[in-house]
Amino acid sequence: MAAPMNRQIVLAARPQGEPKETDFQFVEARMPEAVPAKMLLRTLYLSLDPYMRGRMSAGPSYAAPVEIDAVMGGGTVCRVEASQINEFAVGDIVEAYTGWQEFALSDGRSVRKLDPTIAPITTALGVLGMPGMTAWTGLMNIGQPKAGETLVVAAASGAVGSVVGQLAKLKGCRAVGIAGGERKCRYVVDELGFDACIDHRRGDFPDALKAACPKGIDINFENVGGPVFDAVLPLLNTFARVPLCGLIAHYNATELPAGIDRAPLLMRQMLTKRLTMRGFIVFDFASQQPDFLAEVGPLVRDGRIKYREDIVDGLENAPRALIGLLRGENFGKVIVRVSPEDQPG
Amino acid sequence: MAAPMNRQIVLAARPQGEPKETDFQFVEARMPEAVPAKMLLRTLYLSLDPYMRGRMSAGPSYAAPVEIDAVMGGGTVCRVEASQINEFAVGDIVEAYTGWQEFALSDGRSVRKLDPTIAPITTALGVLGMPGMTAWTGLMNIGQPKAGETLVVAAASGAVGSVVGQLAKLKGCRAVGIAGGERKCRYVVDELGFDACIDHRRGDFPDALKAACPKGIDINFENVGGPVFDAVLPLLNTFARVPLCGLIAHYNATELPAGIDRAPLLMRQMLTKRLTMRGFIVFDFASQQPDFLAEVGPLVRDGRIKYREDIVDGLENAPRALIGLLRGENFGKVIVRVSPEDQPG
Numbered sequence: 001m002a003a004p005m006n007r008q009i010v011l012a013a014r015p016q017g018e019p020k021e022t023d024f025q026f027v028e029a030r031m032p033e034a035v036p037a038k039m040l041l042r043t044l045y046l047s048l049d050p051y052m053r054g055r056m057s058a059g060p061s062y063a064a065p066v067e068i069d070a071v072m073g074g075g076t077v078c079r080v081e082a083s084q085i086n087e088f089a090v091g092d093i094v095e096a097y098t099g100w101q102e103f104a105l106s107d108g109r110s111v112r113k114l115d116p117t118i119a120p121i122t123t124a125l126g127v128l129g130m131p132g133m134t135a136w137t138g139l140m141n142i143g144q145p146k147a148g149e150t151l152v153v154a155a156a157s158g159a160v161g162s163v164v165g166q167l168a169k170l171k172g173c174r175a176v177g178i179a180g181g182e183r184k185c186r187y188v189v190d191e192l193g194f195d196a197c198i199d200h201r202r203g204d205f206p207d208a209l210k211a212a213c214p215k216g217i218d219i220n221f222e223n224v225g226g227p228v229f230d231a232v233l234p235l236l237n238t239f240a241r242v243p244l245c246g247l248i249a250h251y252n253a254t255e256l257p258a259g260i261d262r263a264p265l266l267m268r269q270m271l272t273k274r275l276t277m278r279g280f281i282v283f284d285f286a287s288q289q290p291d292f293l294a295e296v297g298p299l300v301r302d303g304r305i306k307y308r309e310d311i312v313d314g315l316e317n318a319p320r321a322l323i324g325l326l327r328g329e330n331f332g333k334v335i336v337r338v339s340p341e342d343q344p345g
Numbered sequence: 346m347a348a349p350m351n352r353q354i355v356l357a358a359r360p361q362g363e364p365k366e367t368d369f370q371f372v373e374a375r376m377p378e379a380v381p382a383k384m385l386l387r388t389l390y391l392s393l394d395p396y397m398r399g400r401m402s403a404g405p406s407y408a409a410p411v412e413i414d415a416v417m418g419g420g421t422v423c424r425v426e427a428s429q430i431n432e433f434a435v436g437d438i439v440e441a442y443t444g445w446q447e448f449a450l451s452d453g454r455s456v457r458k459l460d461p462t463i464a465p466i467t468t469a470l471g472v473l474g475m476p477g478m479t480a481w482t483g484l485m486n487i488g489q490p491k492a493g494e495t496l497v498v499a500a501a502s503g504a505v506g507s508v509v510g511q512l513a514k515l516k517g518c519r520a521v522g523i524a525g526g527e528r529k530c531r532y533v534v535d536e537l538g539f540d541a542c543i544d545h546r547r548g549d550f551p552d553a554l555k556a557a558c559p560k561g562i563d564i565n566f567e568n569v570g571g572p573v574f575d576a577v578l579p580l581l582n583t584f585a586r587v588p589l590c591g592l593i594a595h596y597n598a599t600e601l602p603a604g605i606d607r608a609p610l611l612m613r614q615m616l617t618k619r620l621t622m623r624g625f626i627v628f629d630f631a632s633q634q635p636d637f638l639a640e641v642g643p644l645v646r647d648g649r650i651k652y653r654e655d656i657v658d659g660l661e662n663a664p665r666a667l668i669g670l671l672r673g674e675n676f677g678k679v680i681v682r683v684s685p686e687d688q689p690g
Contacts, residue, residue: 264598277615
């Protein structure tokens with residue numbers, strides 16, 4: 001019998017514009033060897049997130065790019081297969097950042113043990129993980145919602161947007177979502193309880209958004225950019241806040257759009273309306289994770305915050321799933337099932 | 346002898362682009378008649394400020410535009426000529442907002458009595474008035490300077506910029522000014538004590554600015570916009586703050602510049618560097634005026650904050666002076682002497 005191999009997906013080429021499947025390569029590497037003070041993790045679930053597009057490019061960002069031929073990075077939920085670390089035992093389920101591969105060694109740093117009795121372990125990659133905490137920290141620290149205000153969030157059926165809107169509702173705000181397609185919009189209103197959700201593919205999208213925000217917009221949780229933001233900007237109220245955590249509409253762009261330079265328009269709006277715009281990533285508020293889990297954990301457990309996962313089976317399907325995510329083809333938090341939960345390592 | 350008249354300057358036409366002298370009209374109106382519960386003010390000094398350009402246009406801004414044939418608005422230092430208000434007596438010197446005219450009635454609201462023994466009364470329009478408070482509130486509330494950080498401010502020899510940089514120095518920052526011409530730059534360094542000042546007219550301005558900021562920029566007090574901001578943006582450090590209180594480079598623009606749309610670039614910088622940009626006007630922090638005067642008043646009195654005034658003689662010269670201010674032709678805070686201080690009313 002052949003020795004077990006470690007299935008991985010590495011970055012084969014830096015994408016020009018939208019990534020192609022050939023920008024990724026599926027490889028089988030040697031199994032990592034046990035070493036002192038480390039543990040062997042088997043990936044059960046891999047999170048796919050829009051920020052990964054940025055890591056595929058060489059340009060400067062808040063994190064170093066993935067090197068060519070290196071394993072793609074990513075958040076994971078893993079099972080401990082072997083451990084030489086006191087705090088972790090075989091069979092433990094952990095949240096880690098081991099990337100697009102089946103096995104990895106870890107020294108235990110930045111690894112968090114999960115309690116599977118509290119919530120399904122996949123939530124550590126979504127509503128109770130990085131996306132949920134992005135929603136909570138951006139809304140609380142920057143958005144600063146007050147009862148009676150109007151919040152708008154795009155990608156409203158997605159991992160971040162769905163939590164932003166539900167939290168805003170719990171704070172007494174009017175929550176208006178933006179999503180792609182009627183099916184997602186219905187889910188956002190009927191299941192998640194937003195006050196309205198507008199399909200950005202509608203020809204009259206700016207007018208429909210305006211009609212859904214009769215008192216203007218006080219908080220725009222911005223994770224998309226592009227034409228959606230263009231429709232939001234004129235509706236912002238004086239003293240509106242714009243937490244900015246993503247620009248998925250721009251990620252595949254290879255150059256700046258031609259036409260007029262609207263940077264002066266944006267700055268003029270910021271001045272005359274006294275807007276606050278602040279870019280952030282969830283790690284900027286890392287110390288708030290206990291507060292996040294303490295507030296949002298019970299809300300998820302009690303069903304007051306709902307979530308939806310879009311599970312893709314098999315590591316080999318991750319490239320296509322990421323390409324689809326960047327096109328908005330997913331419906332809910334995209335998670336790749338790499339190994340079955342209930343099968344022994 | 347003819348009855349005394351009230352000399353005024355009214356808005357004759359809304360400017361297209363740069364204002365022309367014919368956009369203003371000098372008129373002689375009847376003297377305001379004394380009425381109960383009012384006082385008659387004689388303008389000694391009129392403040393000219395960049396925001397006035399915005400009020401001449403019909404577009405939406407944070408304040409209503411000046412109507413055609415209405416007296417141009419503006420901050421003033423006045424002497425009380427007659428009073429039917431208990432709190433104000435003939436001969437009192439006050440800060441008011443009576444606009445481009447020689448006489449005005451006031452009900453005393455938003456009028457502040459000045460103590461001429463503390464500082465020259467012109468300072469109520471500059472270093473201890475709206476521009477100085479703009480500098481202090483924007484720097485303290487939004488810029489949040491920390492010792493060792495680098496601050497950049499444009500229009501550094503002007504009413505706001507000069508105070509921003511001197512305050513930043515007192516907080517332990519490296520203060521880098523930007524100004525138009527070598528003479529202003531020398532003043533900013535030699536007299537105001539900035540660490541450096543770069544002439545934005547230099548052909549190598551972006552490189553010179555970069556060389557003056559070897560550790561990048563942590564605070565950009567933005568009051569200009571345009572090409573100066575374009576040179577600042579790539580130098581901003583992670584977590585930099587951008588208080589935004591003016592865009593003088595844009596005020597005369599009649600349309601957005603052609604070329605590429607750099608709004609996505611600006612937003613991408615805000616995201617990846619986690620910038621905070623916040624538009625504000627001084628009135629947003631009106632309740633902090635006592636704190637401002639308590640901190641900055643003594644600094645001015647002791648000479649630790651210096652200021653420079655550019656006095657223009659005669660109300661009839663105000664239009665030309667405002668046009669020059671928008672071109673950067675002034676050197677220091679522009680104040681129009683409307684009536685002599687020492688001549689009885």
